[in-house]
Amino acid sequence: MPVVLDSPAAVRRAAMDLLARREHGRIELSRKLRTRGAQPELIEPALDRLSEEGLLSETRYLESFVRMRANAGYGPLRIREELSQRGLARDDIEQALRDSGFNWAAQLHEVWMRKFAGELPSDQRERARQGRFLSYRGYPLDMIGRLLKRGSLDS
Numbered sequence: 001m002p003v004v005l006d007s008p009a010a011v012r013r014a015a016m017d018l019l020a021r022r023e024h025g026r027i028e029l030s031r032k033l034r035t036r037g038a039q040p041e042l043i044e045p046a047l048d049r050l051s052e053e054g055l056l057s058e059t060r061y062l063e064s065f066v067r068m069r070a071n072a073g074y075g076p077l078r079i080r081e082e083l084s085q086r087g088l089a090r091d092d093i094e095q096a097l098r099d100s101g102f103n104w105a106a107q108l109h110e111v112w113m114r115k116f117a118g119e120l121p122s123d124q125r126e127r128a129r130q131g132r133f134l135s136y137r138g139y140p141l142d143m144i145g146r147l148l149k150r151g152s153l154d155s
Contacts, residue, residue: 005038011046014038016055023061026051027087062088062096070102073111078138108139112147120151 005011011033018024018032026047033043050056062083069079076097083093112118112134121127127148134144 005033005036005042008042008046011038011042012049015046015050019050019055023064024056025058025061025086025088026056029056058088058092059096062092063100066096066100066102070100070107073107073114073137075108075111075134075138075140076102076104077140078136081138104139105143108134108143108147109152111137111139118151121148 005014014033014036015029018029024032030043030047033046034040047056065083066079069082080093080097083096084090112130115133116130121130130148131141131144134147135141
């Protein structure tokens with residue numbers, strides 16, 4: 001039996017259920033509540049109250065998302081794009097990436113070692129294949145080029 005989200009208490013309970021599973025951004029949480037049938041005039045006050053209480057935090061969401069995606073082997077370009085698509089402010093995204101403390105060069109090297117066993121490309125075709133994979137993962141082209149040239153990012 002579907003839950004009816006026709007009261008402020010029901011909307012709050014649904015939002016808290018979603019937040020209990022993982023961090024959400026305000027826009028994402030609002031979209032999920034609308035999908036579940038909540039009226040927009042009930043959603044915004046509920047989200048405002050959750051924010052005031054510290055239960056809904058864009059900063060925590062950004063930190064959590066960056067950590068999750070970086071640990072899955074994705075680079076800063078891909079993470080930045082995914083967060084932009086979720087409607088988060090560019091400045092907040094940049095701050096979260098800076099504050100994450102990830103060493104993107106080490107991360108790139110680790111992803112490359114895991115996928116390609118540290119084998120430098122033997123020809124242009126293989127170089128292009130490895131470069132496409134790493135680029136798709138969201139690493140900057142200059143870092144990829146240096147890695148594929150020398151097998152490391154050390155200067």
